[in-house]
Amino acid sequence: MGRAEKVVLAYSGGVDTTVCIPYLMNEFGVKEVITLAADLGQGDELEPIRKKALASGAKESLVADATEDFVVNYAFPSIKANALYENRYPLSTALARPLIAKLLVDAAEKYGADAVAHGCTGKGNDQVRFDVSIAALNPNLKVLAPAREWGMSRPEAMAYGEKYGLSFPVKKSSPYSIDRNLLGRSIEAGPLEDPWNEPLEEIYVMTKGIAETPDKPDYVEIGFEKGIPVALNGEALGPVELITQLNDVVGKHGFGRLDMLENRLVGIKSREIYETPALLVLITAHRDLESLTLTADVTHYKRGIEQTYSEMDYNGLWYSPLKQALDAFID
Ligand code: ARG
Numbered sequence: 103m104g105r106a107e108k109v110v111l112a113y114s115g116g117v118d119t120t121v122c123i124p125y126l127m128n129e130f131g132v133k134e135v136i137t138l139a140a141d142l143g144q145g146d147e148l149e150p151i152r153k154k155a156l157a158s159g160a161k162e163s164l165v166a167d168a169t170e171d172f173v174v175n176y177a178f179p180s181i182k183a184n185a186l187y188e189n190r191y192p193l194s195t196a197l198a199r200p201l202i203a204k205l206l207v208d209a210a211e212k213y214g215a216d217a218v219a220h221g222c223t224g225k226g227n228d229q230v231r232f233d234v235s236i237a238a239l240n241p242n243l244k245v246l247a248p249a250r251e252w253g254m255s256r257p258e259a260m261a262y263g264e265k266y267g268l269s270f271p272v273k274k275s276s277p278y279s280i281d282r283n284l285l286g287r288s289i290e291a292g293p294l295e296d297p298w299n300e301p302l303e304e305i306y307v308m309t310k311g312i313a314e315t316p317d318k319p320d321y322v323e324i325g326f327e328k329g330i331p332v333a334l335n336g337e338a339l340g341p342v343e344l345i346t347q348l349n350d351v352v353g354k355h356g357f358g359r360l361d362m363l364e365n366r367l368v369g370i371k372s373r374e375i376y377e378t379p380a381l382l383v384l385i386t387a388h389r390d391l392e393s394l395t396l397t398a399d400v401t402h403y404k405r406g407i408e409q410t411y412s413e414m415d416y417n418g419l420w421y422s423p424l425k426q427a428l429d430a431f432i433d
Pocket of ligand 1 (some may be wrong): 197227228289290374
């Protein structure tokens, strides 16, 4: 007996999630793998990724355009909460996980799958965020995490895939682990694991180094309505367009970089570099706005809420009752 009959797998098109397809079928006895790739504004072309899943043995390959949902229902509430994990990280990666979990659960229900799967390893926060969010949304679904169990190195995983007819493009191998979406980039591992190593300029994509920034400032006036950003310099913009434009102008001036040693949920300290230009500016502006509009006691009380909120978000408790109650207070 296999571990599940029909599985919806969160799919990025990378080596690990691609190897998950034959692995689920051959080692876990899964009969049918449906992949789901989410567009969260990471800038990847989704059509080749969709085809790659089919060529790798997936029965069905889904693509979800979720960028607007991401900004409106995950980023904006978090901005209203001024959520900064350990007072610094605006949770650009963390916020994507409950949304991907929701897309997986929706697809599993639609296609009658009895399990969902993700390609996270056992070292990071993301495995917990997926497991906990999926369980909160549909406790009847099994969650499979092949890469947490298989204990294969990257070359071993590739060799495993090749056994089942997969081929992997020869890419210039990067020592870094990178996660990206519309809200930001997270860069970790490789030389960054030594905190004495200054990050090389080449790791940055969304922000310019100070030597390359314009001499003259740009002014951006941000319009808020009920705590939500709606306009730049007097021009009303949709949520995705607003974040995109703000990322460009802010990143061009070299703002939005973080270099921190972060305490992971799983008990590991990890060196993290982030680029999150728009998100950091919006939280700063939103806090300034609150200093004008909130009473002293509400402002002070909200600081504690913000800290709890950011920890819950970081720890994958987005769909928990307490988090919903905090949202109600903030609204
Ligand atoms: N530490 C960050 C978080 O937990 C990012 C994790 C994913 N980043 C990566 N480079 N793989 O939200």
